[in-house]
Amino acid sequence: MNDISIKQILTGTYPRNSRLAQWDRRILKGIMNVVLFLALAGTTVDVMDLEGSLHFNPISAIDATFQRSHWGRINMDTVVPGFREKLPPNVELWSPGVWAAIKVEHPDRTTKTLSRLSRVPSSVLLVAIIWMLRSIVVTTVGTNTSEGDPFIRPNVRRLYILALLLTASPVIDFVSQIAESELVSRSLPKDFAVSSVDFSSFVPSIGMGLLVLVLAEVFKIGVRLREDVEGLV
C-alpha cells in the first residue's frame, strides 16, 4: 500500500499485483459470489415452495412472514358492493381490483405446481443471468498472476446468451403471471379474484436484451481486433 500514490488510487492505475488491486478483485468476486448464492438460495426456496421474507413498512416496522403468499387482485365490487358510488366524484379507480397478498391454505398438488410455476422459471432465469454476469466479471478482473481480458470469445457467447435470456424474460414473466393469476383464482371464492397480466415490464426487458445484443456485437469486433493485435509483430 505504501508505494501507491493517491493519484494512482484515484485514477485506478495502481499495479495489478499490489495489495490494493488484490483486494479490488477479491471484493468484486465476493460481491458476485454473494449475489449468486442469494439467487441460488432463492431458487431453492422457490423449488421447495417455501417462503421466508421480511417486509419493512412504517406501521409495523419489520414484518416477518414464513408462509407462502401470492399476489393477486381482489375484486372490490364483490367485497363492498356499491363502493364506487361512495367515492368522491373526482376519484376514479384505475383498476377494479386492489392488490393483496393471498395465503394458500392446504394447497393440493395442482396448486403447488402452479405455485412453483409462478416463481421457479423467473428464479432460474435470474440465476442464469447472474451466472453469466459473474463469469464475465471474473474473466475481466483477472487474477494476481494473469491479466484480465473481457475481449475473449467465451464472453461474446455469454453476452449473446444474456441477450437471449433478457429477451425471453417477458415470455417467462407472462407464464408466471398466468400461473399466479390461476392460483389466486383457485384460492379465492368465486368472483373475488380479478385476472390480470401486467405487460409493463415487456418493453424494458426487450430493450435491455437488444442493448446487450449490441454489446455482444461490439465485443465480437473487440475480440477480432485483439486477435489481430496479438498477431502483430
Next chain:
Amino acid sequence: MHSKAPRRDVRRVTIDLDSHLESSGLTLTELASRVGITLVNLSVLRNNRAKAIRFSTLEALCEELDCQPGDILRYE
C-alpha cells in the same frame, strides 16, 4: 460495401528467415535482441504464425540481415 475478407487460415505471404540467419551467422536470440523484439515474437514471425508485421520490424530485420523486404517475404 466491403469486399469479402480473405480466409484467415490460408497463409499466402510467408517469411523466410532461416536462410538469411544462416548466411549472416546470427542466432535467433541475437537477431531478436538487435531488432528489438522478443524471442517469442521472432519465433512467431519465423514460423509464419504472425498475422501482421510492422514496417519498423521489417526495416530492422532488413538492416540486420542486410537484405531487401522482398528477400525475406514470399507470396505463395
